[in-house]
Amino acid sequence: MKDWLPMAGVVLDELLRRDGRGDYRPFEQCLSCRDPDVARPATIRCTTCDAGPLECEECVRERHQRHACHRLQRWNGKFFEVTSLKEVGLVVQLGHADGSICANPVPAPADFCVIDTNGHHSMALNYCGCDKAGDAGTHYEQLLRRDYFPSTLTEPHTVYTTRLLEHYHVQSLQGKISMYDYYASLERLTDNTGTKKLQDRYKSFMRVVAQWRFLKRLKRAGRAHDPTGIPGTQAGELAVECPACPHPDINLPPNWEDVSDDLQYLYVMCVAIDACFRLKRRQVSSEEKDPILGSGWGYFVEDTGYQTLLKGYGEQDEVSTCTGFAAMTQANMKYSKGYAASGVGAVICARHEFFLANGVGDTQVGEKWINMDYIFVCAMLRHLRVRKLVSYDIACQWSKGLLERVAKFPSHLQIPLPTGSLKYVIPKLHWGAHERKNHSQYSLNYVPGSARNDGEGIERRWWWVQPVANSTKTMGPGRRQGCLEDQWGYANWRKIVDFAEFMRRRYMIARQEAAAKEKEFQEFTKSFNKENVAQWEKDVKEWEADMKKPDPYHVASTGPSQAQIKKDIAREEQAKAALPGHVAVHKISALGFITMGLELEESQAKLQEEVAKNEESKPVQTLEQRTAFRHRVQKFRELQAVYTPQVVVLLAQDPAARLEVLQVESILLGLPSQISTRHRSTACSPDILAIETRLRDAQCRDALHELRTQLHIQDRLYKLKKLHIRNQGPNTRMQTEIKGQDSRVRHAAAKYRRARRAKLALMGPGPWELEFQALNDNDIRGVQDDDPDELAARQRGRKKPGPSEGHRQVSWIWKSADVQGAGYSDSVRVEWVKFRARVQRWMEERRLLPEEMRRILAWLIYEENRWLSRIGQRDDVDDALQEGLTAYAHKQANIRRNMRGTCRQIWYKLMQESGLEMGEEWREVPGYIPRKVRRRVNNKIIIEEEVEEGESEEVVEGEDGLVLDGLEGEDMDEYRRLVELDQAGLQET
Structure with missing residues (x-):
């Protein structure tokens, strides 16, 4: 930019030169006229064509017979003014592919308008009405064969070029541009001065876009090749399926059901369930005015049956009892008033983040179980034979009674879900917000076979689609479903396109991490007694086989709470009081005396905070609070004179203990723990010291538990605000609640x-x-949070984010033992089994990824053959359409063939190095030409050439890309960081 800035004036002058005739000023006559002697005046310039000499009207008209949507300008002697091909006499004739003259042209309406990527165009257009009309087709067909998409079936006044529809389609999918903004930009391109009145075609544009989306989905699903046509479309057939997931009879080996227990996880389908309340729909329009095109053919469940079932269910009374969850407890709240849909619930492939066919449905009032049950069942109808690992943020609650609830569904939804075929887990980041007791069975870190699946992929999918939330919120039911179906289809397809490098990156990380973690674990294990290790491994394996057994990952809290300690001391004092000769020294017991002191200590801390906040603004309130506290301390002094009389003497000599002060909240109370060590043993009896010691021990334990609970709730409040809270009023209330929660944590x-x-x-x-x-x-942080000092150091150095779950060091407050002796040993045991689990998950990931790569190749082979098999299925078409059907089938088959060749090229050496058996999926792809890549030498990309077999380790993404294999030291650390960001769906700040 610094080099360019001095040239800005030159560039600006050249731009202004273009506003005149520039270098073509000397050519007053048209240079395109055949006879230079009778050349006509050159006054017309086409701004869509490349720059050149001006031409006359006749030459422009002749040259633009096949470019009817170009924009023209006319030189009026002073400046260029806008004109059009219609004004220079161009008439577009349809139905005559050979360019012959129609003997009986049928003119289109006078206000006929063509809308292209460069704006609105008024056009003079004729349909064919001569003896060729039979071959030319109806007016509707004639327009389509010219790549004009009509806005209506009969006598359209507006058409849209297929070029425009393709352009908007990609912009809406990749850039999330709304129809309104895109259409407004077309109007601005046509006239941005406000001096020309354009007819509003926005409604027809919305209608045509909805039709275009639907037709593209049908085309890509091969429905035009099927003899049954569009009506024969089956449920979920328009959805793009995940190639890496297990599909029996498509990409699984013949013996997949007979593998040993330790390899069964290779053929388990991982799915994730969640609801998004950003994707609302207001109570506008209706299905009569805006029907759903192909209901149930894609990602949404079939709407009629879904709504019928929902009507039979009333208010929901099942809520989550786990700490901090709000989505379920707010299920029947009235925030959905005025909305036909309060959001959507969805089921996706958890490992690869594909939306599943018939795996999406609208929610009406919160996240009801009936909604999620129905959506889950519909999604699983296509995956009945494989085992499933189901991830849901409330899986511990939702899984209870699922089979009984599903048993009440209509007969066509009575799917077999035998015991043992489903395993329920909680996403990793959500698991930290649940109770610890009996929840290790839901942890993806501990469940065998879950590999490195985090279960949070559905949250990343919501983040990706949320830019369209505002535009779809005001759509009718049909257009909203069509738009969202289109978005999810595009998201699934882009995942397939990116699979080659994505799976490669995953495997590289898994291979390195598995080897490193296995070595570290072996060294860690050597430091323990072999008998202990054998017993620990035996216990954890028994738990993995039957998770109803004692949880090896949970340190059972054997330390008593403060309430339990008080009960025990009370029983002991009652037993002493029943002994002969016992005399009560006061109506309040020693336990009551120490309890009163601890309560005063809590009140003192609260009063100090209140005074600091209100002393200036609320002096009367402060006075009353200090007076009440002073009175309570005086009562406590009376008890001190009974149970610790020598302490009263010591306090009388200490100015910090005087009550005759204004700031009474700062005085020394005189609890035994506050007395100096040299006076404590003589001033306090052993019974009093023992009581406070036991209560302080329990107080520490209770305070830690309370701190963890409040941190759980704080984490859920932040997530609730981020995902579901919008508008000023709710945000203000939530900010107030978060502020109060911060205070409770403190x-x-x-x-x-x-x-x-x-x-x-x-x-x-x-x-x-x-x-x-x-x-x-720094210790006061959530279980998923990294140490702030370490994070800051990384950011100051190489700007690395915190480690993921497989690497993170959690705060000690989440790992502290509950008993001094045995508890410490138990804590070490837990750390060992957690380390073992980390190693197991990485080793599973290393073994699972090659299987997923093989499945992708097998799926691409299946899809290629499937497209080729569609050739010639229809015999009711003419030769021109048959050629088009055949060409499209070959095109799609070739796309799958090239994708397979690219994947094989990138993965082949990795699979050779893995030592795993490579089946026929890995054979060379006939006709595939290896892609050219850039190579890095001495950190510079210097050549471009074809990759030989097994050389893909040097493939790079671009000039700033990283070498994708053979990395060491800091380079590998940097690459691991990028991959973790990619997997977590995060952005670096």
Whole structure:
């Protein structure tokens, strides 16, 4: 840019030169006229053609017979003004492919308009009405054969070029451009001055786009080749399927059902379920005015049967009982008022993020189970033979009673779901917001066969499609479904296109990580007693075989809570009171005395916060709070005189304990833990010290549990706000709730710190510190969050993000043991089994990816043969249409052949190095020409050549690309970072 800036003036002058006749000023006469002696004045310029001399009207008209949508300008002696081909006399004749003159032309309406990528065009157009009309077809067919898509069936006044429809189609899919904005840009291209009145064709544009989307989906699904035609389309047939998922009789080996138990995960289908409340639809239009084209033929479930079933269900009373979840508990709230659909629920392929056929349905009031049950069943109708790993953020609740609920469905939805064919899991980031007890069976980190699947792919798909949410919200039912079906079909197809490099990157990471983790695990295991390791492995394998057995990943909380400690002490004091000669020194027991002190400590902390916030703004309220607190401390002093009289003497000598001060919230209370070590043993009885010690121990445990719970809730509130909260009012309320939650987190942390300081004062340093560590600010973070200091260091250095679940170091608050002796050992055992699980998941990923690559190749072979088999299926067509059908089938087959060749070229060496058996899917692709690639030498791309067999490790994406194999050190770290970002769907900030 710095080099270009001095030239900006030159470029600007050349742009202005174009507003005149430029170098063509000397040519007053048309140079295109055949006879130079009678050449006509040159006044017309075509701005769509390349720059050249001006021409006369006759020459422009003759040269643009096949370019009727070009834009013209006329030189009026002073400047160029807009004109059109219609004004220079061009008349477009349809029905005569040989260019002959029609003996009986039938003119189109006078206001006939063609809309192309460069705007509106008024056009004089004639249909064929002579003796060739039979071959030319109806007026509708004549327009289509000229690549003009009519807006209506009879006497259209507006047509759209197929070039325009293709252009908008891609723009809407890739750029998420709305129809309104695109159509408005066409009007601006036609006239951006407001001086010309254009007829509004927006409604017809919306209608034609909906028809075009539907026709493209039918065409790509091969419906034009099928003798049954469009009416013969089956449920889900227009959906683009995932080639990497297991499809019996298509891409699975013949013996796939008979493999050993340790390899069954290779043929398990992983699906993810979720709802998105951004994709709403307002209560506008109706199916009578805007019918659904091909209901149930693509990704949405068949609408009529779906709505009929929903009418039989009332309000939902099943809600999630796990910590922090809001979607289900708000299912019957009124935020859906005014909407025909409050969102959509969907089922996708969890490993490859493909939307499944008949795996999408509208939700009406929140995330009801009946909606999700129905959508899940419809999606699984096409995948009954394979086992399924089902990921859902509330799987622990939703899975309960699923089979019983499905058993009540209509007979055609009574699918076999035998026990053991479904395994339920929770996405990795969502799992942290659930309870720990009995939830390891839902963790993708621990469930055998889940490999490195994170289950969060459906969230990334929602993020990808949400730019169209605003435009689809105001559409009718038919156009909205058509638009969303189109978006998901495009998303699925782009996944197939990107599979070659995507699967390669995944396999490279899996291969390196599996080897590294396996080596680290072996070294880690050597530090333990072999008998212990054998017992740990035996326990975890028994749990993997039967997850009803004790959870090896959970450290059972054997430490008593504060309430339990109080009960135990109360029983002990009652037993002492029943002994002969016992005399009660006060109506409040020693337990009551220490409990009152701990409660005062909590009130003091709360009062300090309130005073700091309200002392200036609310002096009366502050006075009342201080007075009430002073009165409570005076009562406590009376009890101190009974149970710890020497402490009262010490407090009388300490200015920090005086009550006659304004800031009473800062005084020293005089609990035994607050007395100096040299005076404590003489000033406090052993019973009093023991009671506070036991209560402080339980207080630390309770405060940690409360802190973890509040962090769970905080995490869910942030996610709820990000995904579902819109508009100023709800955002303000949610911000207030989040602010309050931040305060609760701080209170729990402060409570733990006070309890730990007191425990440290009473007991001194010891093994108990392994369980109750010092709580730093960086330790107060969610289970999925990385250490802030380490993250900042990475960002200052190489700008690397935090590690994923397989690498992350969680805060100690999530790993602390609950018992000092056995608990510490138990914590080590848990760390060992977690390490083992990480190794197992990486090894599964390393083995599963080659199988998925093989399946992709087999699926491409199947699709190629399927397209070739469609040739000649119809015998009711003329030769021209038969040629078109045959050409399209060959084109699609060739696309699959080239895709297979590209995948094989990129994966072949990796598969050779893996040592796995390579079947017929890996044979050379006949007729495939290896693609040319750029190579990196000394960090510079210097040559371009064909890749020989097994040389794909040097393929790069572009000048800034990374070498995709053979990476070491920092290069591999950087590449791993990019792949993790890709898998997580994140963007670097």
